[in-house]
Amino acid sequence: MNRQGPGHGAVSRRTLVRGMAAAGTLAGIGMPFVARAAEPIRIGFPTPVTGPFGAEAKDQIRSAELAVKQFNEAGGLNGRMAELLVRDDKLNPGEAATRTLELIEKDRAHFIVGALSSAVQLSVNEITRSRKVLYISISQSDTINEAKDFSRHTFHEALNPHMTTAAVAKHAFKKGTRVAYLAADYAYGHEMLRGFKRAAAAIGAETAGEILHPFGAPDYSTFMPRLRAMRPDILCICNFGRDQANSIKQANDFGLKKASKIVVPVLLHNQRLAGGADAFAGVVGASNYYWGLEETVPTAKAFNDAFRAAYAGAVPTDYGAYGYTAVRSLLMAVQAAGDTDTDKVIAALEALKYDVAKGPESYRSCDHQAIQSVLVTESKPKSEMKGEVDLFRILEVEPGAEAMLRTCDELGHRA
């Protein structure tokens, strides 16, 4: 921290301004020369910087920046540096499409990585597909793996609903368990519900009933009497973000957590912080990453340490970590290809085996879904937390395997 007196501050500010002007002039002269020497590797990064997922987006950016920094510090691609071009997609599919087009045409981005909402990622994918630009999506979606939305330029580093629900169900459901579902009435909720019911059928769990709630509902009290009347062993809440925090909180208020176990498809770091330890205690869900993985996975430790060093001791979050795993895998492929040529990098990504934060990962060739571990986690009660960010207990690490994905055939990919 800078602790200078006001007088000193005034002088140093003047010096600073002068210094900045000089540096600016130098950079102005220097830049074109550097650009001629080695054109940077430009990674376009649309993400919802403003709006309700702003904090999540900032975590993504910080992780992605870290991956870029590490690549450059290691010498880049034979001295060719990478740079991240962050654009605000405002959580809006139209805005995202416009920004992505600009990134490709005006800023001449070589690759696109990003997007957080499923609708937004599909609109980014539309653009990159038609412009034949490589896109690595870092938001959960099942449809992006299916043949109709797929192109060889599309990669999906995030988990998908099918994977997370299967892992959670495998851990939480038993034969004969009665499961009640409260699901958000839109694509994400439907996909999660479908995933859980598919897994439940295989395990032999019973469906006690299901309720679809309107997307973005602030009050869930009117659904509670019926959910209670279903007398479930497990209450499975399939929604995201604020809806998740609010519905878990209210289910808890109505005493449903005492009567049944609460299970969610995706347990989010930031929503747990917003919802509080009491409301979430004992809730079980899945995630792609939790910093506590560092106790068993060396690459997680390395990632956390680098992140802590770069961002004043903060730890990476689940959705934030996607920024790192996606950009790292991309830059590793660029390194392997020795070039930014799209076709060469696609081939390199398809062949890539990488372990950068959470154990081994690779992209399946038919749908470019990242085969990776799924973490099953449980939210700790306040009494067991050792610190502010000691949020979850890892119950299980479901190792990455093709068996946890839907088959290429089922997704409509012809061999």
Place this chain on the structure above:
Amino acid sequence: MNPEFFDLELIAMQLFSGVALGAVFVMLALGLSIIFGMLGIVNFAHGHVFMVGAYAGVFVMERTGSFWAALLFGPLMVGALGLVIERFLIRPLAGRSPDDPLLLTFGLGYVLVEGVRILFGSDGLPFATPEELSGVADLGIGFFPIYRLFVVGVVALVLVALWYGLERTRLGLIVRAGARDPEILRVLGIDIQRLWMWVFGLGIALAALGGVLAAPMRSVNPEMGTVVLGEAFAVTVIGGMGSLMGSVVAGLLVGIVVSMTALFAPEMASIAMFAFMALVLLVRPQGLFGKPGLGV
């Protein structure tokens, strides 16, 4: 159709949930209705004031550790902000088109959201249910959170206090007269501007109180006011813009409509409110308790 729908206890419980939800809606509509009824201003920042109220609650709670302090000082702080807003933003627009205050409050809503994002971050904050009010009560027909029963009680208290203040005190008489005929009051030597400022502050404080009450039920986040604004307007319009009685009856009715819809067609629960509004407006364009031609 599932047999559970015909379970009488479930239906009774659902009705009760509707009334409790209705109490929240009444709280939301009150401030909006008072500000419109007395000042003729459509406050488009109402939902955002509700959100600011929740944050003010968090702020006080973090410093004092007491929910009761948050419940008292949160609304007072925001109400004071309301006085400032009336004095320096609304008052200069007096005599201009009625659209001007509407646009002003609309913009103000955005400023409040961004302001809160800058101060508290965009992710939302936890707000635990106060220890002494957590847990569930057995109503005989089913279980209900004690905190929600408490909210119903607070709303009832606020209603009694408002009724007494407006109908039984001299100040209330002046306020009601001021809403009817400000000219005459001015002639009688009453500082009507000052009166309006206090009424506006009261409306804002009521919205903020709604926010503090909602905080332990919902997580506190910068966008929590956006949905609430639509709900508050639906209730106010159904009741009749500016009618306090209308806010109360419409709030409870809407709660019951939403709750019964949630039982039979849960995915329609939030649309039900607006369908009900459309129905009421078809039959009574001025709302249930509204006076025709009140400039709506």
